[in-house]
Amino acid sequence: MFTPSRRTVLATTAGLLALPCGAARAATPYEDLAPRQRIQFDAGWRFALGHAADVDRDFGWGRDQKTFAKQGQTSIAEPAAADFDDRTWTMVDLPHDWAIDLPFARNDHFIPPSNPEDGDPGAGHGYKAIGRRFPEHSIGWYRKVFTLDKADDDKRLTIEFDGVFRDATVIFNGYILTRHDSGYTPFSVDLSDYIAPDGGPNVLVVRADATMGEGWFYEGAGIYRHVWLVKTARTHIPQWGVWARGETSGRVTVETRIANDSDDAQTLTLVSQIFDGAGKAVAETRAPVTMAPRSETTAIQPAAISGPRLWSLDDPHLYAVRTEVRSGDTLIDVTTTRFGLRDIRFDAKEGFFLNGKNIKIRGTNNHQDHAGVGIAIPDTLHAWRVKQLKDMGANAWRCSHNPPSPAVLDACDRLGVLVIDETRAMTATPDGIAALETMIRRDRNHPAVILWSIGNEETALQGTQRGLKIARDMRRAVKALDPTRPVTAAMNHYQGYGITPALDVMGFNYHERDIEPFRKLYPDMPIIGSETASAVSTRGEYVRDEKKGYVRAYDLDAPSYALTAEKWWTLYNSKPYLAGGLVWTGFDYRGEPTPFNRWPEISSHFGILDTCGFPKDIYWYYQSWWQDRPVLHLLPHWNWEGQEGHDIAVWAYSNLDAVELFVNGKSQGRKTMPRDSHLEWTVSYAPGEISAYAYRNGKVVMKAQRRTAGPVAKIALAAETLAAGEDGTALVLVRAEALDTSGIPVPKADTLVHFGVDGPADLIGVGNGNPTSLESDHAPHRRLFNGLAQAILRVRNGQGRRIMVTAQADRLPMTTMSMALKD
Template sequence: MNFVYRGLCCLFLLLVISVQLFAQSPRKRQLLNEGWKFHLGHAANAEKDFNYGLSNIFAKTGRAEKTAIAVDFNDAAWRTVQIPHDWAVELPFAFKDNDDLKDHGYKALGGLFPENSIGWYRKKFSVTTTDSGKRFSITFDGIFRDAKVWLNGFYIAANQSGYVGFTVDVTNYINFKKENVLVVRADATQSEGWFYEGAGIYRKVWLNTYDNLHVTDDTFVHTITQADGKAMITVEADVKNDGLQTTEATFYTLIKDRTGRIVAKTDVKRVNVNSNDATPVKQQVLVDKPIWWSIEQPYLYHAEILVSRGDKVIDERNIRFGIRSIDIKADGVYLNGKHVKIKGTNNHQDHAGLGSALPDYLQYYRISLLKQMGSNAYRASHHAPTPELLEACDSLGMLVLDEQRLLNSSPEYMDQFERLVKRDRNHPSVFLWSIGNEEGYAQVNGFGKRIAQTLLAKQKQLDPTRTSTYAADLANVFTGVNEVIPVRGFNYRQFAVADYHRDHPQQPIIGTEMGSTVTTRGIYVKDTVSAYLPDQDITAPWWASTAEQWWPLAAENDFWLGGFIWTGFDYRGEPTPYKWPNISSHFGVMDVCGFPKNIYYYYQSWWKDEDVLHISPQWNWRGKEGQNIDVWVNSNADNVELFLNGKSLGKKNMPRNKHLQWSVAYRPGTLKAVGYRNSKKLVSEVKTTGAAYKLKLTPSKQILLANGSDAVVVNVLILDKNGLEVPDAMQEIKFNLTGGATIIGVGNGDPSSHEDDKILTGQWKRKLFNGHCQVILQSGKKVGNATLNATADGVKGAAVQFAVK
């Protein structure tokens, strides 16, 4: 089954082509993702940590003898990996009665497992002598966590955050005559959250080359809507001079549409920048008849920012942005003046088979699944998202609540917050900032209030075009953070929202976490041994609610801006209400592979203005003939009639924002629902299937870019002889891939599965879980074909071919 928008592949290809169109620039940005050497260190034994902690590496500049930092260290025995890389997903599961281990998915990582908690990376790269005299920096988009970085033996950077990227100038350490050696030590002993976080260099690494006179990374492009329908584009930038002499240059900006056509140009401004100084520049330009960025039409422009000396362009920044306005009032969110009810999902960043190291395509794939459900907003819970996630939201039309990991105003966390806001403020998808989540100790007292005021002041300084919220797990409480936060966030406590609004009618309110129904895809009875829960909207923890308890409140009251359900996808860690053998959560409306559960169709019914009619459960109940089965119908039809083998079981009107339910004595055959929506007939049915007969492979696309990083998701199921999907199949599937691609992960959505997601040696395989599993492939760099073969005992196999070009 393919749940991806049909235009996803074309859109992803258009994005790549767009990047290539704007690639000719005096500034170079080179990916350093390939050819890394990797080895585990040891958090408790310095000898097994390549002498880190024994050798005195900080006594002299560049001194790194007898350690893995040394330029001449022999790493031939280390494993070669490609970035992004998450070593945690490769580790075995380990059961110990420890809450932190449980919350992180029982992976053998952290303080209890010092042998698995340090990761060393080494990368060699060359720099051409023709670039001598240029400046160089290296950008790490994300390392989990507590990273230390050396180049050619010189210690150049440290970064504690596992989520906020960092850039370090390495100009003085570049070797033009020999290979450069970049070394990273990541320490994942300590966690930051209470969910699976991964470990290692799990986001991209870049080598940046540019002129001594250049535009800095924190350029800000934003829009002010004009009354006549025009748009005033404001560009704020710093021109920095890292040269040894004062330099004069010119600065201007071209606004281009998605085809590269110039639609506006600023005046040319002369700048005179002293050595080791920066000059701020602010320019404005009108765009006539702009195409507004919206959820339905996410149109993106480019701001091409140019610095010239004489007739030569010496630096260029290209920033994608959208022309749109956001206004958050007590009665709603207004995008371009149009009221938008927030229909959002919370999400962590891991995916089945991959952990936290997702190829770009997976970001687009996951956002497309949420869009197809009818969601229009995404909360990055509870961390800075990867840049590619925001690019996917920009391109596909998904609003983003962008969140700071921790409510803290110390220098370390203020620096993280500043980097987050500066990095993400150009993305049109970002409509609201969050300064934190559920800080039980600080959120209700003077500490929380003062910390919040400091963070809010910084946010307004860096981005006056947006405002902030805070995810508070409190009812009708107006102390601490809530006294000063512009938009009141509610984590659950949905029945207190009306009282809070009554007492504070001018403060906008948004459900930052709502719902939290726990379900297991394809399971219809509570199973405390396997740790499964029924796949219907009936079970929620004491602190949460079902979908039908919270969504009608938000849908029917304008003082709710809307809300974000917990969660869009299942995620590793935080198993609830069970512990081992669960290693994943049950909260998602989709499982960790992105296969929908039945609650998905509840939200789709009321979030998406398209016809929806869905029957559950499946109709294979051998041995239960004559027993009553609860049948649910999720639909936005006006009324629905249910039939079993042609006999009517009654017609019912559909209550808005609810579902319909029948108790049906099981007989094999066909269960059919017939509904009418605005006089249009809708039909849906489930049938009793025969025995498993043959495999079916459904790829999300069949053309891969030969760039070594493109990816494709292949969903696997089994059909009977009549071509019906067998919903309760559990066979083990074996995979074999030939040609220009590799398998990078497998999964099946079973929250209690302890199978390997990564198979480093031997046969790739995965069991079906209630009829489904998934395999993820990544392209190579060789043009040609790749063929995936899938086999299973007792059934016919299947194959699918991909064009790699």
Template sequence: MKTISPKGILFYVIFLLSCSLFAQNKLERELTLIDKDWRFSFGHLYDTDKDFGHATGYFSYLTKTGFGDGPAAAGFDDRAWRKLDLPHDWAVEQSFSEKASFSHGFKTAGKNYPDKSIGWYRKKINISETDKGRIISLKFDGVFRNSKVFFNGFFLGTEESGYNGFEYDVTAYVNYGGENTIVVRADASMEEGWYYEGAGIYRHVYLQKTNPIRIAENGTYVTSLVQNNLAEVTAQVTVENKGNYKGEIEIIQSILHATGKQIETVSEKTAAPGFYKTIQHTTKLNVNKPQLWDLDSPYLYRLVTQIKQDGKIIDHYETPFGIRTIRFDAETGFFLNGKSVKLKGTNNHQDHAGIGTALPDALQYFRINKLKEMGSNAYRCSHHPPTPELLKACDELGMLVIDETRLMGINDYHLNDLKRMMERDRNHPSIFCWSVGNEEWNIEGNITGERITNVMQEFAKSIDNTRPVTVGISSGFKSGISSVVEIMGYNYLGNGDIDAHRNEFRQQPGMGTEEGSTFATRGIYFTDDAKHYQSAYDKKPRPSFYSIEEGWKFYAERPYLAGMFIWTGFDYRGEPTPYGWPSVTSYFGMMDVCGFPKDNVFYLKSWWGTEPVLHLLPHWNWNKEGKEIDVWAYSNCDEVELFLNKKSLGKQKMEQNGHLEWKVPYAEGTLEAVGYKNGKKILTDVKKTTGAQENIKLTVDKENQPNADVSVITVEVTDKKGQHVPTANNEITFSIQGGKILGVGNGDPKSLEKDIFLDEVTVMPLANFQEQRSSVATENVAVNADENWKEAFKDRDYKNQAESYAYRGNFELKNNLSSNIVSFFYKKIGLETVIFVNGNKVAASAEDPQKYVLNSSILKQGKNTIHIAAKPLQKVKDWDVMNTDPGVVQVITPSEPWKRKLFNGYAQIIVQKDGTQSEVVLSATAKGLKAGSVVLSKK
């Protein structure tokens, strides 16, 4: 018998312990982001040939399990498809057209563009043998729209909503120890909203692995009751069992500080739920002297939920939450943690300049920070469930949220959407109100609306009774929904008599869910309908609508109104009211689609914020000597004095929630405002006539998250003194090293420039594909003979095949450019294959033995011919289906350089670091200007 040394025994013990820990860890939950390395191609709305023959098989995916066909089949060849990372919005990549949808920003996608309304996504992943026994699922945060998902050719389901997240269990379909294929078909032909919605997998996707006994999807619900400096936390957890275990489990609930320090732990034993059943378990925990989640101090605790089976942790789930109290009062408004808070909110859609709806996480923080900088403390998700990262940003930065479902109704489709949204989002302390509808004009004022609201309101209370319910109403405030909704949501004070409604329903709290709707073009100070310019001065937009100032004064002066939500915080694609084509974005925002502030931002900052503010408008580059210019000052100072070239034009007192105006004959030079508080000079703001445009300046926005992999960069032009030129409209060209550009924008509502510059990928099948029998080896097959050619594979007798075959087909090249990359992706139709292009033998690439990269020197403008020589494949069984598709030709035409015109002095570029370089360098050039650059350090 061999003796093991003490050192060997120690090694063996460590090895066993490692195996034990590994096995235990494999029992716990794993959640892996799988956004990288997808393949994408357009299909077609109704032409099945252009939709890759999907759903045309004798046995399709709905007739027999596992028969996903076309791209849904696991073995489908997608090598020629475009490579991309998620999130992805294919609509933003399209051109503009006057014939396209007004509400969706005139992008050539959707029902009227059937070749751009269906998108296919495919991804391959490996799943280990050691994962057997676990529950494997796919989690999607959102796909626009009407998605079908397949896994290894198995149909998993359809999700109509473009906004709700969903999850599929794929455990039974996994190829353990091998490759697995995820396929998503998104159908964006139907518009779900009347605003830009994007298209495709525009939110994150995850692979999840859990024990069969686990916390259910969105399976925790944390509430708290605060009394006498003590918070009693109720932690409800839903446990499900997708296995056969019938014994006892232990549920451990712990609360941790943000620092990770444990506060309290409660452990309780209970019987496991039955097979495919769930149980709900509730634990009470206490937090002494809790740090309350507040707007200025958004403190977050963590609930850690663990499940033990036979003493081993089999699931671990963390829930961030905040401790705070909320209350509406019909007389005195809204209270957070017992303190009166006037809601200073904005409505917002979810798109951003350059990237559409496919926002990187860092952009959520960027946008919320911009709103907070303006003085805003509340955000309404208009008009759909948001991405989880938006709520995470609001939790962490201190922004109250109205969370809104997409559709009103009382059937399973509507209520299930509401339920999923609420169960996903109800642990976010930022959410203070649920909204179950918005401007449903067909039902707002009648009994149908009243009935629907009553059902949805009570249904919402059954899921979360800690927050009230609202609906945004715009067609009068008299009856129907208005008479039964818990918190009245007034959409525009011009749409009804708010005071009269309040006097009739004195026990019903209310707030302005939409107000303002003001038209403004950033940096423009005159209205010119021919040019689609709306003056940035805050004016009444329509007779029945009110300016931002008028709206805020109305709500600020009424304690019974909890506050108001401006329409909107940011401009958005679509709804280019009061214009149409060629305007493609809205004019409503306090900021443009990039987040560059319009002047209205400074009005709100004056009266919403806490810091001293002084802002002059307009700029002072007019070249209109002697012409009277309207000069406004936004400020919360007591008084403001205006100077032109050091000559005082008078001092004025500031009215509460107001602004100041002067008429100033224009003269080049310096316009300066001085703000006084208690008689003392505290602020100045200066507008100068600048010199000629000389330099490009690039600035990384300070609101970017630390260590974020995405940076937002402002592009501007300065004169020789470094002063910003507010009227610059130069076209700037960009290049980058060490990263990639995600999108460009400039805030111009009528810019029809590209948002994204992509290489053009064209995929072509071989046309007129024919064959010729041969009796010689493939190397010696004659490929130029013109005799005895017939349609390939037609009436092939597979029991009496030739020794080898020559095949030929052709493809057209519109441009034979040396910069193009042309490849033939061969699909196996024989053995010992040899490929010839225009008579030239070509070799397979090193990366893929069935890919042939074709040099431009052997290609021709127009028709090109491919010959294939191969020994035939043999059928093993009579019913074997043989491949008859020889492959496709892919042509990649490199895009032109990234570029964008400045609009009134500004443009924006969004950059992503690739993580492999120590730094990213973005450079910018323009004709007649000194180039600029900026260096971004590695993440």
């Protein structure tokens, strides 16, 4: 928040110009131009582990207890010195998660409890050797040396960190410029007064301390999101300084903060030009701005778009406002902000409305974690993950339990996916409110965001008057920055009590039996299922295996507090007053391996897709009922050696009228598909083939089959190229699959596959979705899990246009796949 003495609000209609859509005005590029430069600062860092308990192994940090005694003393830590030799440190490009490379550590002190759902605390974080018990693994040092142009001396220079886990100390040329404890909120550092003179080398050092965690799930460690070097004039638009509030009528209010960090008064012109998704200018407004030295101001400019195109799930159209600060004819600063026009409304009787249309929210909760890369997920992989769920029919994403990477919100904006944005901690301390305000300032331009969540399962607060006081303070902070969106909290007890009066929408985490009693207490408060399901399954497993720690992939298993997919969705879909629900979770993630919270379980079973993004069978249940395209999916596999003559449960997921099952050509009967359900048959196993035919209006529309596979004969490779995101990083996802001599997938194959890459790409990670795998995510090899593995390649720019990938396994022919990169 800014003090009133330095904050002036200007409301003006001066220079208002409305341009009809498609007007014959020359299209103006709205990319940011000089003098502002926002330079990606991800490449060329050096990294080394420090030590949380040994000052000598922590590069002298804290030696002699004089760390904060004097500023500018490079002796505060050895890496801060310009002549420090970091050649033994590891070269890394960001994003980077050092925890992914740490060993797994069994908790030998764990005594199994009587309740199997109360498991080993070490399992919660995926058994990685990090935290207070592992001081040698819990500190990470990052170092980057760079030079600046002489022309930068008079500019405002900032480093923006999108996310560092955790407790980051930033040292620049020997000066400790900031300490930032949260691992989930972005922060920036002003370097302007501390740059090396005469174009000399600048030393930027970040010490990240992941000794203490913020969650109960795998959180990783390190600079795991992007870093940016931003160069602006002394008079500039601060970070997230533009807020474009649009209405479905086409009216737009552009609120712009301007900071004058110079010693001179400024007479300026603020120009806000709005462009549609095709890059055509559709509105423009100008306003005079007068600023005192060393001051800040906020200008409010109304604009109007003729014939507006609304942001919706099926047509997620985005506008952009290009904001210029001019002094006479001189361009002082310019920045571009995307936004959308849409209207949201929650109703206690009818649920959720987008642009006046009643929509059932069908979503998933997700942590930031993926096989091979941990929490250091490249932008284009974030977008890919959102798209997998969108293709399933999901229309919402809850950021559990922290503000997400900006790339997640960008993807949801582009793809048409609603977002519940959640702050990490439910607290009204100055730091807690600052974190909440940072989330809102950063994310309030995203049309996808429909709810601000101020907490998740805060069991010590949610049912208390103390909690209500805190929630009301948080609500005031939210409404001061964004009165357009409702406030919620995800509660797993005490709905209707405690913090309830501070909320606009009640978030139910499970506890479906309490919904009706809550409605009697608060008949006018809308309800959303902030967490639902928590059903568990293991991809490709159809018999529960207590020893191996695998759960059935049939939709049969859920913890005592939860419901299966079919049960929760049938309930929510049958009640119009429920706005919808979000499944726990879209993807598996490291940690929380319910129901086997013990060694060596290192990842969850909750996901609809596994940690690689390979779909489990339940994916097709949701796809059947969450979107309109015809679906038919048959399970299980048909390799049951030794079970000949024994009964096997065969399930079909479909949204068609009826399904008929055949076993080796013999019909097992046609059955009508119940709404929001599935079909099943019990058949005697015989090797060969099971096939299903799905009917609509009496005619066969789709066919699915499962065939008995022989031994593994080859490893098939398939690639999906993910175009570069705004970070410039393109990826190739390589799927390795075991096939027999007839090309039939071998469903239980666990073959060890060695990957090779030739050409302009690097292997940055591997995975297989196995919740008990203790293999390295950064090795050039991986065992298949139930027939599949994944390799992730990062494309190097400007170094050729063809990549060759090989897969080798013992006693199998080498598979080679060549792919040409597209411009």
